[in-house]
Amino acid sequence: xxxxxxxxxxxxxxxxxxASPLAAAPPAEVAKLHVLLVFDTTDEALETxxxxxxxxxxxxxxxxxxxxxxxxTVLKGKKVTRQDILGHYQKAKPKAEDGLLFFYGGHxxxxxxxxxxxxxxxxxxxxxxxxxxxxxxxxxxxVMLLSDCCSTPQKITGVVQRDIQSLEGTKQIxxxxxxxxxxxxxxxxxxxxxDAPSWxxxxxxxxxxxxxCKMMTKDVKSLDGNGDGFVxxxxxxxxxxxxxxxxxxxxxxxxxxxxxxxxxxxxxPSSFDLGKEGSxxxxxxxxxxxxxxxxxxxxxxxxxxxxxxxxxxxxERKVHFLLLKDAQQALPDLEFEINGRMLxxxxxxxxxxxxxxxFDDGRSYxxxxxxx
Numbered sequence: 346x347x348x349x350x351x352x353x354x355x356x357x358x359x360x361x362x363x364a365s366p367l368a369a370a371p372p373a374e375v376a377k378l379h380v381l382l383v384f385d386t387t388d389e390a391l392e393t394x395x396x397x398x399x400x401x402x403x404x405x406x407x408x409x410x411x412x413x414x415x416x417x418t419v420l421k422g423k424k425v426t427r428q429d430i431l432g433h434y435q436k437a438k439p440k441a442e443d444g445l446l447f448f449y450g451g452h453x454x455x456x457x458x459x460x461x462x463x464x465x466x467x468x469x470x471x472x473x474x475x476x477x478x479x480x481x482x483x484x485x486x487x488v489m490l491l492s493d494c495c496s497t498p499q500k501i502t503g504v505v506q507r508d509i510q511s512l513e514g515t516k517q518i519x520x521x522x523x524x525x526x527x528x529x530x531x532x533x534x535x536x537x538x539x540d541a542p543s544w545x546x547x548x549x550x551x552x553x554x555x556x557x558c559k560m561m562t563k564d565v566k567s568l569d570g571n572g573d574g575f576v577x578x579x580x581x582x583x584x585x586x587x588x589x590x591x592x593x594x595x596x597x598x599x600x601x602x603x604x605x606x607x608x609x610x611x612x613x614p615s616s617f618d619l620g621k622e623g624s625x626x627x628x629x630x631x632x633x634x635x636x637x638x639x640x641x642x643x644x645x646x647x648x649x650x651x652x653x654x655x656x657x658x659x660x661e662r663k664v665h666f667l668l669l670k671d672a673q674q675a676l677p678d679l680e681f682e683i684n685g686r687m688l689x690x691x692x693x694x695x696x697x698x699x700x701x702x703x704f705d706d707g708r709s710y711x712x713x714x715x716x717x
Contacts, residue, residue, distance in 0.1 A: 374518075374527040375444035375486050378415040380406060381433055385425045385451025387466035395421075397550035398450045398493065405558040409519035410526075425451065427471045434479040444487035445480050446526065450551060453494025453536070453543075461536065461617070463494065473617075477534060487620070489526070489533040493551040494543055520565045524576040531621035533578050537589070539615035544593065544607070552596055552612055556589045578619040586614050627666040628693035629707020630679045634661050636712060644681040647690060652682075657712070664704045667693070 382402055384395040399419065406417060420429055439445060452464035453473075463471040473490065480488045518527060537543035537553035545551040560568075560581070570580040593612040600607055634640050634657040643652040646667050657663060665679060678690035694707030 372486075372528050372530055374523060376440060376442040378410065378444045378446055378487075378526055379437065379439050380415055380417045380446045380448070381430075382417065382419045383425055383430060383447070383449045383451070384419070384421040385449075385463075385466050386421045387423065387425065388452065391451060391545070393547040394545040394550045395450045397547070398545070398554045401550055401554060401558055402448060405561070407514050409515060409522040409562065411516055411518065412514055414518060414527075423467060425465055426468045427465065427475075428468070430471060430476065431479050434476075434483065437483060439483050439485050441484060441486065443485050444489065444527065444529075445483060445485050446489045447476060447480060447491070449490075449492040449494065450554065451494065453492060463492070473534075473536075477532065481532060487526075487529055487531070487533070489529070490617075491533075491535050491557065493537045493545070493553045519562060521561055521563060521568060521576055524565065525561060525578060525581060528575070529578055529620045532618045533620045534617035535582065535585075535619075536615050536617070537612070539613045541609050541612060543612055544596070544609075546596075546600065546605075552593050553589055553614060556592045557585065560585050560588055582614070582616055582619055589614050626669040626674075626695060626697040627702050627707075628669060628676045628679075629664060629666045629696045629702045630691055630693050631662065631664045631704040631707055631709030632657065633709065633711045634659055640683060640712060642681050642683045644679065647677040647680055662704050664702060664707070666696070666702045666707070669695075 382399065384399050386392045386395050399421065403417075406415060418433065420433070437445075449463055452466070453462065454464050455461050459470065459472045461473045463473065463476075465471055473492070477488070477490055480490070537551065543551065543553055545554075549555050565574065565576055568576045568581055568584060590611050590613055597607045628646070637659055639659060640657045641654075642656070643654055644665065645652050667677065676693045676695055679693055680690045681688055691710055692708055696702040696706040
């Protein structure tokens with residue numbers, strides 16, 4: 346049996362109510378995820394572990410995403426060439442609202458000129474940047490590159506090959522997979538190791554691949570760093586790094602006991618890009634104090650039970666905004682009262698974008714002196 350190590354990756358009157366900071370609402374799901382799995386099984390040192398990784402990735406996708414929400418193409422053996430990989434994206438015709446996922450298992454390395462590249466067993470090497478460029482040229486909502494790259498093979502004894510069990514299909518997208526593979530935006534680009542080999546064996550395949558699949562099936566709450574009910578890649582990736590290192594540590598002890606020579610101290614995934622936060626939609630009301638005194642008031646959005654206290658200095662302008670659960674949500678009115686007197690509710694305007702809205706992004710109102 347062989348123990349491969351996988352490649353090096355350096356690779357009227359209205360009030361403005363000041364809103365407390367809120368996390369941006371996640372974007373809508375991409376309509377369909379188009380997956381390309383590439384396993385360079387021509388290399389004998391990697392063939393067995395990559396077959397395990399293929400089964401693991403197939404099982405992961407099938408068990409977390411409904412059949413009608415993703416397509417899957419697998420390239421392996423003699424089909425793993427520069428021409429076949431780039432040709433796949435040249436011929437692909439995804440829609441703008443779709444997402445692309447590329448997963449590579451095989452050899453990889455870093456070069457001062459080519460940077461990080463896939464060291465293919467057949468034909469030319471393939472720079473990672475070329476794959477990314479081909480994917481981004483399709484102008485889809487999401488582009489994702491994940492790689493478990495290999496380097497020098499090493500021998501091990503006493504390991505019995507174990508198959509990955511087939512899993513049942515699902516009718517619903519797993520909540521964490523929804524966040525990371527359907528609601529992320531921009532380009533996510535991650536590889537299995539930082540300035541070190543990425544390891545695998547003939548028992549469970551790649552250390553990174555098994556950790557990635559396990560992490561993506563954890564519940565949202567355990568991965569949600571800011572408690573907003575959503576997992577971004579910026580929240581997920583540090584956990585992926587730590588869990589990969591933990592998996593490697595345990596794995597190294599076991600493999601060393603079996604007679605393997607593991608000559609690196611850790612395996613820490615590296616990111617080239619973690620996407621963008623994406624746009625969000627808000628109900629927005631801007632308020633200007635046109636009186637000659639400071640206004641002290643209470644406010645709430647229609648449907649809320651609790652009032653909040655606020656004040657507005659003479660001539661001051663502020664904005665009050667409410668994060669919408671989705672872009673189609675009806676806009677609530679803004680309710681407020683001054684000195685115990687309830688004022689007419691005010692209509693909000695809608696703003697969608699990255700960051701948070703400003704005074705002029707919604708409907709604005711000026712509080713002036715009461716007419717006699």
